[in-house]
Every structure is written in C-alpha cells, then in structure tokens.
Amino acid sequence: MTEFSNDTDFRKALDALDATQQRLVAARFVENVIALCSDERIARVIRSASDSKASEGELVDALKTARATTFDCHTRCGSEGDWAEQAGYFVARAATAALTPLGKMPSGPAWQAAMSCRMAQTSMSIVSGDDTAGQESKQQYRILSEFLDS
C-alpha cells in the first residue's frame, strides 16, 4: 500500500497524476470536508467532479457553478468576517480548484484543492477553538493512498 507521511511526497504524487485523476482525487478531498459548506450547489458540483465519465460540458457547467458559489461565499473586504461561513468559502474554492483544468493555475488542481480543504478546517478550528493542525493533511494522505491503490 502506498503511504504518505509528508507533504513533499504527497504533492509529488498529486502532481504526477493526469488531469482526470487529479480531478477525481480532488473531489474526494472536497467530499471529506463538504459538511463545512452549507451551500447545496457544492454537493452537486462534487457529484460531477467525482464522475469519471462526466462529459466536458458537464464539467464546464460544474466549474461555473463552483466559481459562482465561491464568489457568493467570500468575505468582502471591510465586512465583518464569520469563520464558519469562511469555511464554506474554502470548500467552494476547493471545488473550483478540483474542476479547473490543468495548467490554468501555478499549482496543480489537486494540490490546490487539498490546501483549500485544509483552510476550511482551519476556519472551523478558529470557530471551535480546537487545535486541528495536521489532522486534515493526514486524512488527505489516506485518501490519496486509497485512490492510488484502488
């Protein structure tokens, strides 16, 4: 079984995946934190992202929805922030990353999605006061291991 214990190896493994594989594993990262986002559009988006047979049109539509949700969820400059809502923003951002075609961002979609999912958990930890540093990354290592071994 493939195992990960650090982000350097984790990122290398993610970057080695092809575009479809990156999308599929990124969708699993998002599924792991989807409870943090109250916007139902993201659940629909992730259903498309995790479908290995999704058509190009479906993926384009899902990306548009993910992006629109991200804009609806972000905290505007100067307004009072709510960290629970901010967690939802990062989940939406992770979903957007999952569906963004390879090469459109400096970092790969799966890595970007993983980072945004961790930020969602950080936002929730700010609300709860619990120190959850590192827990999401360990879950992501497990998700990637299972994905590679499936």
Next chain:
Amino acid sequence: MSATLERGIHAFKEVIDAPVASFFSSCVRCGLCAHACLFYTETEEPKYTPIYKLEPLRRVWREEYSFWGRLTKALGLSKPVTDDMLTEWETLVYDSCTMCGRCSMVCPVGNDIAYMVRKMREGMAASGHAPAGLIGATQRAVTIGSPMGVKLPALQAQIRHTEQDIGLPIPVDEVGAEYLLLLSSMEIMNFPEFIGAIAKIFNQAGVSWTISSEAFEATNSGIQIGVSDIAAELVERIVSAAEKLKVKSVISPECGHAYMAIRWEGPNLIGRPYSFKVVHILELLDDLREQGRLKTTGKETQRLTYHDPCQISRRGGVVKQPRNLLNMLAEDFVEMPESGTMNWCCGAGGGVSSNERADELRLKVFNRKKQQLDAIHPDAIISACSNCRIHLEDGLEEYGMDMPVLSLTETIAEHLAGSEQPGSKE
C-alpha cells in the same frame, strides 16, 4: 442648521488647506478629469465628473475663502451647503470614487483631485454622511484592530496551520528582526496562502522578519472613511509595534490602500517621521532579486498580464518592480493598454468594496477593465492587492470571462528554486 451639518461644514473648513484652495481656484472646468474616470466613461453621466463630486467642498471654499464668494454670501445670493445636498453627494464621494487618482494624472493645471476627495470625506464623515459598511469597518478597526473583525487567535490559528503545511516557522514578536510584516485582513481571511508564500521566500532569501501580535493589520479604514484622528490612531499602533520590536523596516503587504496609508499618509497623520523605513512587498522582492537572493525556476507558459493596483503603481510609484519580477516568471507576458501609472482601477478601491450599496455600479464600471482585457486576451491576471484580486474575480464572473487571478507574491513562491519545502512547485 443641524448639529451634524455644522460639524460637516466645520470639517470642510478645516481641510481646506493651501493645496485645496489653489486647486479650486485653478480649475479651468475643462472636463478632462471626466474622461479619466471609469465611473464617467462607463455611464456617461455628468454627475460622475470627478471635480463635480467635490461641489459641496468647493462651495464652502468659495463662500469662506474667496472674495466673490464672501460678497455673494453677504448679499444672501450664495447657495449654501445643506443636509440634502450632502445626502445626494454621499453616493458620489463614496460609491463612485475609488480615490484611484487617474483624474489627478490628466488635470492640465495639476489639481490632485483624489487628494481633495480624501479631504472632502472628512466633512462627509463628520456630518454623518458615510456609508454604513465603511462605518462598521472603521468601528471594528478601532475596537478589534481589524476592519473585518480578525482577532489575534484567528491569526495564530492561520500561522499554526501554515507552519504545519510548509514546514517552516513563522516568527511572531521577534525583537530585533529586520522586517515587520503587516497583513491585511483580506489576506488572513481569504488568502492565507500569502503568509506561507512570504515564509518560503524569506527563508530562501535569508530575510530576518517577524509579525507583531499587537499590530498585524495593515489596512486603515480611517483613511477610507475620512476620519484623520482614527487614521492616525491606526498608524500609531503600527509605529508603536515597530519601535517595540526594533525593526529596521515595515513591509506593506499585497494591499493597495494599506501602502498609501502607512507609507505616504502615515508620517503626516501622526505628525512625525518614522524611525524605520516602509517598503511594499514588491519593492522588497525586487531588491532581493537584484541582490541575487531571490531565485526562481521554471516559467508560467500561459499568457499573463499584470493589473496595476492604483495605490501601489499610480499613487505609490511601484511600477517597474512587479515587471522585473514577472520577467523571472512569465514566458508570455503582455501589458494591458494603458497599464502602469495610467492603468484603469478595478472599481472597488477607496472603500467601495465594503459599501454594498455600490455593488451594481461597481460591476457596471468593471466594463472598462473588460475592455482592457479584451484587447489582449490573457489566460490569467496577476496582481498585488487582495482587494483588486477579489473584485477582479467578481467582475470576471459577472462578465462571463474565464481567467484566474493570481497573487504575484504567491506565484513567485510557487517557482522558488532549490527549495525542499512542500509548497514549492519544483
């Protein structure tokens, strides 16, 4: 005259200094400033002519400080500023002006209209004519230390998690560090990757730095709303932290108005020079590049363009530095027409973004940015202001344009050479 109107008029009189008086007396009513303002060009409504937005202030100047104005006032022939007038002008001064300063660039007699709008907001705020969003942001900045209500435990959580992700320490309250890094609340809340990017870059370049737990906020709502006392108080907090930590320089982050506030307005607000330097993050990164301490690997192959944040490029003079840095990263860089000091504003600066009432107009005038982008068809936009970044994303979404908006600092961190850190692309 109501008490609030009286306070407003008094504040107008207070802010009419020699530059403001000479600007009003110099104006030749040519209207060139209108064509430099995206709120006018995209709506063609004369009320959005920049100099017209200053009419209440001009009226007070004329009545109080000009011969003919005083005479007409004495004869009862002048039109006094009223509460109704200020109510009408509130939207012109706060919703349809980002204080981007493009109008000041084209004025043939050299009037700094953005400076005058900044001054006029003092009277508007004093008379109770400021938008609710900006009032709330200012109250939070004073009471909590952040316009978005970001408290120290939240920053500490972001730091802890960033350290975990990048495997590098993020120094806090380190006395004697060379640089004190400020952050905008937007970065802490919406773009925490910025903190990790800085840590990776500074680790490679061997920069000694710290964040202050007592004054981490870079933004200054006092300047945006137009209350100099509050603006000075917010600057003092940073000065006090910088002096306590004995830093040599303070770094203004990827935030336009923060740079204007701390670098250019700050010493005047507190009435004394700083004991430290202030640099924008792009100035520092370009210095590090020049010294050979910033090394990158690989280039972005997509077609990139750079959006100049008004307060950093036009008002701040940081124009060549981002281009030097982009030269390290971009294989296919293309300038927008009218880039650099004459770039068009994103439409959300100067407090417009925190003013929900202005949303419809803000997105309408984004059409100007769309035209700039349509002329060059980039694959992605890079910028160096979190507020510009989020508004560019919003505007692109509104106009159905598909291109990511990236942070220059974060993109550099993605391309750091020789880094074993997990966050780097190599």
